Amino acid sequence: MNNSLDIPIYTISNAAKILKISVHTLRMYEKEGLIIPFRKESNQRLYSNLDIERVKCIQETINKDKINIEGIRRVLALLPCWAVIKCSKKDRTNCEFYSGHTKPCWMINHKNNFCTNKECRTCEVYNSYGTCSSIKEKIKELLV
Numbered sequence: 082m083n084n085s086l087d088i089p090i091y092t093i094s095n096a097a098k099i100l101k102i103s104v105h106t107l108r109m110y111e112k113e114g115l116i117i118p119f120r121k122e123s124n125q126r127l128y129s130n131l132d133i134e135r136v137k138c139i140q141e142t143i144n145k146d147k148i149n150i151e152g153i154r155r156v157l158a159l160l161p162c163w164a165v166i167k168c169s170k171k172d173r174t175n176c177e178f179y180s181g182h183t184k185p186c187w188m189i190n191h192k193n194n195f196c197t198n199k200e201c202r203t204c205e206v207y208n209s210y211g212t213c214s215s216i217k218e219k220i221k222e223l224l225v
C-alpha cells in the first residue's frame with residue numbers, strides 16, 4: 082500500500098501512548114489476529130497512522146458496540162479474500178480459510194496456495210479493514 086498513512090513510524094510504547102492503552106493490550110490485539118504491526122529486521126514492532134486508526138476502530142467496536150474480540154474476529158473471517166485476490170478454484174478448494182469461519186485469512190498458515198509467503202500486512206484484503214467503514218466499502222466495491 083503506497084500511502085503515507087501506512088508508513089510505520091511509532092514504536093509500540095509510542096503507539097500505546099497515542100491510543101491511551103497499554104502495550105500489553107496492543108500485543109494482545111496482535112496475538113488475537115486483529116492487527117499486524119510492521120516488523121523491523123531486528124523484529125521490533127512499528128505502527129503507522131493507519132494502524133492507529135485500525136486500533137481505534139477495534140476499541141470503538143469493543144467499548145461502544147459491545148462486541149468482543151471473538152466477535153470482531155468472526156466478522157473479519159467473513160471477508161471474501163478470494164474475490165479480492167482472485168485466487169484459483171483449486172487454491173480455494175484446499176484453503177482452510179475458504180471452508181472455515183472463525184479466523185481471518187491472515188491467521189491461517191497457508192501451505193502451497195496463492196497466499197503462501199505473501200505479506201499480509203500489505204495485502205489489499207488486510208487493508209480493506211483499515212477503518213470502521215472500510216470493510217463495508219470493500220464489500221460494496223466487490224458487489225458492483
Ligand code: SF4
Pocket residue numbers: 162166186187188191195196199200201202204205206207
Ligand atoms: S496474502 Fe494474507 S491477507 Fe492477503 S488474502 Fe492471503 S492470507 Fe489473506
